[in-house]
Amino acid sequence: MTAAPPPDAADRTATADDGTPLRWREEGAGSPVLLLQGQATAMAGWDRVAADLATEFRVLRTEQRGVAGTAPGPGGRVPDDLTTRDLARDVRAVLDAAGVDRAQVVGHSMGGKIAQWLAVDAPDRVASLVLLATSAGAGDGVPRDAEAHRLLLGGRGGDAAARTRLFFDDAWAAAHPDEVRAFFALDAGRPTLRALYRASTEHAALPALGAVVAPTVVVHGTDDRLAALASAERLAAAVPGARLIAVAGARHGLHLDSAEAAAAVRAFLREHAAG
Numbered sequence: 331m332t333a334a335p336p337p338d339a340a341d342r343t344a345t346a347d348d349g350t351p352l353r354w355r356e357e358g359a360g361s362p363v364l365l366l367q368g369q370a371t372a373m374a375g376w377d378r379v380a381a382d383l384a385t386e387f388r389v390l391r392t393e394q395r396g397v398a399g400t401a402p403g404p405g406g407r408v409p410d411d412l413t414t415r416d417l418a419r420d421v422r423a424v425l426d427a428a429g430v431d432r433a434q435v436v437g438h439s440m441g442g443k444i445a446q447w448l449a450v451d452a453p454d455r456v457a458s459l460v461l462l463a464t465s466a467g468a469g470d471g472v473p474r475d476a477e478a479h480r481l482l483l484g485g486r487g488g489d490a491a492a493r494t495r496l497f498f499d500d501a502w503a504a505a506h507p508d509e510v511r512a513f514f515a516l517d518a519g520r521p522t523l524r525a526l527y528r529a530s531t532e533h534a535a536l537p538a539l540g541a542v543v544a545p546t547v548v549v550h551g552t553d554d555r556l557a558a559l560a561s562a563e564r565l566a567a568a569v570p571g572a573r574l575i576a577v578a579g580a581r582h583g584l585h586l587d588s589a590e591a592a593a594a595v596r597a598f599l600r601e602h603a604a605g
Contacts, residue, residue: 341353341354341355342354342355342356342427342428343427344392344423344424344426344427344428345423345427346395346419346420346423347419347423348403348404349404350395350401350402350403350404350420351400351401352392352393352395352400352401352420352423352424352427353392353393353398353399353400354390354391354392354393354424354427354428355373355390355391355392356388356389356390356391356428357380357381357384357388357389358380358383358384358385358386358387358388358389359387359388360386360387360388360603361387361388361434361457361599361603362387362388362390362428362430362432362433362434363383363387363388363389363390363433363434363435363436363599364390364391364421364424364425364430364433364434364435364436365379365380365383365389365390365391365436365437365438365441366392366421366435366436366437366438366441366442366444366445367391367394367438367439367440367441368438368439368440368441368463369394369439369440369526369527369529369530370394370397370516370518370522370523370526370527371394371397371439371513372393372397372398372512372515372517373391373392373393373398374398374512375512375513375586376391377509377512378509378586379585379586379592382592382596383596383599386600387434387599387603390424390425390428390430390433392420392421392424394417394420394526395408395412395417395420395522395526396408396518396519396521396522396525396526397517397518397522397526398517398518399517402519402521402522407521408521408522408525408526409525410521410525410528412525412526412528412529413529413532413533414440414443414444414446414447414529414530414533414535415447415451416529417444417447417529418444418445418447418448418451418452419451421444421448422448422452422455425455431454431455432454432455432456432457433455433456433457434456434457434458434459434460434599434602434603435448435449435456435457435458435459435460435544436460436462436595436599437459437460437461437462437464438462438463438464438585439462439463439464439530439556439557439582440464440526440529440530440533441462441464442461442462442463442464442465443464443465443466443467443530443533443535445459445460445461446459446461446464446466446535446538446539446542447535447538449542449543449544449546450535450538450539450541450542453541453542453543453544456544457544457602458544458545458546458547458598458599458602459542459544459545459546459547459569460546460547460549460595460598460599461546461547461548461549461562461565462549462550462584462585462591462595463549463550463551463554463556463557463562463582463583463584463585464548464557464561464562464565465533465557465558465561465562465564465565466533466534466535466536466539466561466564466565466568467532467533467534467535467536468531468532468533468534469534469536469537470536470560470561470564470565471564472558472560472561472564473558474558475555475556475558478496478555478556479556481493481496482496482556483527490514493514494510494514495581496555496556496581496582497513497581497582497583497587498510498581498583498586498587499579499580499581499587499588502586502587503587506587509586513583513586536564536565536568539565539568539569540568540569540570542569542570542572543570545571545598545602546566546569546571546572546573547572547573547574547575547594547595547598548562548565548566548569548572548573548574548575549575549577549584549591549594549595550562550574550575550576550577550580550584551576551577551579551580551581551582551584551588551591552576552577552578552579552580553579553580553581554580554581554582554584555581555582556582557582559576562574562576575591575594577590577591577594
């Protein structure tokens with residue numbers, strides 16, 4: 331079950347380098363802002379954020395390959411060797427289709443990893459970079475919370491409540507059950523889920539991040555078990571001039587449940603919006 335698109339949203343189609351059709355959506359008007367969601371999460375998970383930002387920005391979103399009814403790739407299957415760098419090339423195809431030369435890019439979790447490669451490989455396309463609850467990859471040397479990742483992948487008999495607590499404040503989750511259900515709705519086949527999980531876990535951008543020239547802010551929850559705060563610190567240290575905002579008590583879903591994170595993102599986007 332996914333949330334309905336905002337009334338003024340319009341779905342479009344772009345074409346990836348390998349011919350795969352990529353579904354994307356835009357709403358609002360003004361300086362372009364591109365939202366990139368986490369691993370195998372539908373773009374509907376951004377609905378709250380997109381509706382808020384569309385009051386003053388042109389907001390773009392796109393589905394990942396094989397997710398939410400989008401085409402997976404040649405032969406009807408997501409390539410087994412898909413990488414976050416490949417997914418960044420998909421994003422460039424969407425920007426081309428939208429007629430957008432430069433956008434402010436906001437990436438959450440794996441979307442932040444994709445955004446890193448976009449900023450490295452196509453610096454002229456990225457006006458600013460917001461990296462939420464993400465990391466530069468396992469090469470940053472920060473140990474992974476194995477129990478948290480087991481919960482994410484359905485361990486302990488698929489404990490949905492425990493998985494939700496990895497992302498959201500308990501009170502917020504209780505007050506927004508429809509958003510929580512939409513966020514966690516899996517609308518992808520197992521080959522897609524495996525390919526996207528592999529792409530995320532094998533992400534390794536740390537040595538390349540010195541090439542990022544876009545103004546960058548890293549926004550991270552201090553209680554994020556899926557991407558430790560130490561990973562955010564190393565990510566911010568690797569990107570020239572990047573600033574780290576640590577949100578006390580926030581978890582992996584701070585892009586939705588943290589008013590502090592939302593205010594920080596909006597302020598940064600306003601600061602770097604094209605005149």
